[in-house]
Amino acid sequence: MSLTTDEIQNAIEAITSKGQNPTQAKIRAYLGRGSYTTINEVLKAWRPKNNNTIDTQPIDAQEILHLYGIGERDFSGVDLTNGVLKSANLSIIDLSNSFLSNAILDQSNLRGANLKQVNLSYASLKGADLSGADLRNSDLSSIDLSNAILIGADLRGTNLIKANLNNADLRGARLNNAKLNESLLEKADLRTADLSSVNLSKANLAYSTKVKMIINSVPWQNFR
DSSP: OOOOHHHHHHHHHHHHTTTOOOOHHHHHHHHTOOOHHHHHHHHHHHHHHTTTOSOOOOOOHHHHHHHHHTTOOBOTTOBOTTOBOTTOBOTTOBOTTOBOTTOBOTTOBOTTOBOTTOBOTTOBOTTOBOTTOBOTTOBOTTOBOTTOBOTTOBOTTOBOTTOBOTTOBOTTOBOTTOBOTTOBOTTOBOTTOEEETOBOTTOBOTTOBOTTOEEESOOGGGOO
16 A cells, blocks of 8 residues: 555654654655655655755665665665765665666666666766666766676666766667767677667767677767
8 A cells, every 4th residue: 555645744743753854764664665756755845844944864875775684675766866885785676766866886786776767867886787777768877887787788768978888898788769979988898789779979989899789770970
């Protein structure tokens, strides 16, 4: 049964009455159920009405690690903007519809993660393992994915404008309809990657491995 607005507001009041910040994780722990997306919507509406009398915060990175460690996997809709989760083991985590702009997840294990429709703009995932991850329709503009492993990742419809994918392993990745304008793909391994209808205008593909790529309507004349 999905949470009601009243239930979430009551939880916020109970938490703030103790002088604590009503983070998404604390609200969910108090209620024992509910999606972070629903909780976040109510929390965002609550803040301005209360004149920010309580210093509410997005979910804390350490809360993510703690909850993940005890078996939680559904973190869809969380706000982890500017969060730091370096070298974290977060395989098969569900972060769909979440806000992770400017987050740092370098060297993290995100194999098989659900990252659909996530805002990862300007985030850093250097050397991260995203093998088999689902990143469809996400905002990855200006992201740093250098040396990342994206074998078999689903990147269909993603915004990768000005992304850094230097030395990334994209073998078998699905990049259909992705926007890779002005992206850096130097020495990237794109063998067997599906680049049908991808936009690679002004992308840097120097020394990249492009064996057996499936390409349709790619503006090769714009490569540097």
